[in-house]
Amino acid sequence: MELAVPAVPAVPDPPSIAITEKGETGEATFGGALSFGSVAALYDSARPDYPERLIDAVLEYAQLPDEARALEIGAGTGQATAQFAWRGLNVHALEPSREMVELMLDRFDGTDLNVTVTETALESAELEPAAYELVYCATAWHWLEPRLRWEIVAKALRPGGTLAVLFHVPMWRETVLRPELDELYRQSGAPLDKMGPMLLESIPTVKAFGADWVADQPDPELFGDMRAIALNWAVELPAAQYVELLGTYGDHIGLDADVRRRLFDGIVELIDGAGGLIEVRYSTFLLLTRFTP
Secondary structure (H helix, E strand, C coil): CCEEEEECCCCCCCCCCCCCCCCCCCCCCCCCCCHHHHHHHHHHHHHCCCCCCCCCCCCCCHHCCCCCCEEEEEECHHHHHHHHHHHCCCCEEEEEEEEHHHHHHHHCCCCCCCCEEEEHHHHHHHCCCCCCCEEEEEHHHHHCCCHHHHHHHHHHHHEEEEEEEEEEEEECCCCHHHHHHHHHHHCCCCCCCHHHHHHCCCCHHHHHHHHHHHHCCHHHHEEEEEEEEEEEEEEEHHHHHHHHCCCHHHHHCCCCEEEEEEEHHHHHHHHHCCCCEEEEEEEEEEEEEEEEE
């Protein structure tokens, strides 16, 4: 699905991780983007790559020259980094977590891919002005300071350059095991009413994401030709891989260790008893715009 995104009033932000204090009920606590470093290896193995069709869509939109320079914001362990670098881009990746950076350096060590990595957040990065034909961010845009992110991207892009933002949105609730999973969350002591993405009764549409993105810009004159694309897909996971995936999300990382162990043990038993596999459906969103100063 692809559509042009008009300038319309803001819609609510995409659901984000609940950040609370841990109390007697075992509520989840999470320290923000840097806390993903505590599960860096698990994140690297459990999180899925981005659909190749969407990477192709970025390049088709951007019409980049050979060996174009790309800046990646919040690169994690380098999954999207590799997908763009394999297409011949010179990628400079920014990542604030040292653990993530170390895994990324291991990933690209000994390859002939043109990838450089800096351990820094976007907001504190020292970037060459007007140096990049493409700036992209994969499932990390929401961690950035809202006004500064647009400002910094505008300074980093060359005129006519492209900003691409990707989001994986797991549709956790779309499973035949939903009632049983809900009961496991309650029995384990996990706060089902505060578990972030596990609560979504319906997934925000790509149009809503795109409209919010338009309204988020502090200076709409700087960016134009906005596009929004959604791709729905699914994967079947065995029980162990499913709980590993859950363990990379902030609301589950922040659970009390005993609560998380009870929850995950129960989920594994449930999935194994239901045939050994659970389908995880995703909607992956791609937002595109061009820098037009």
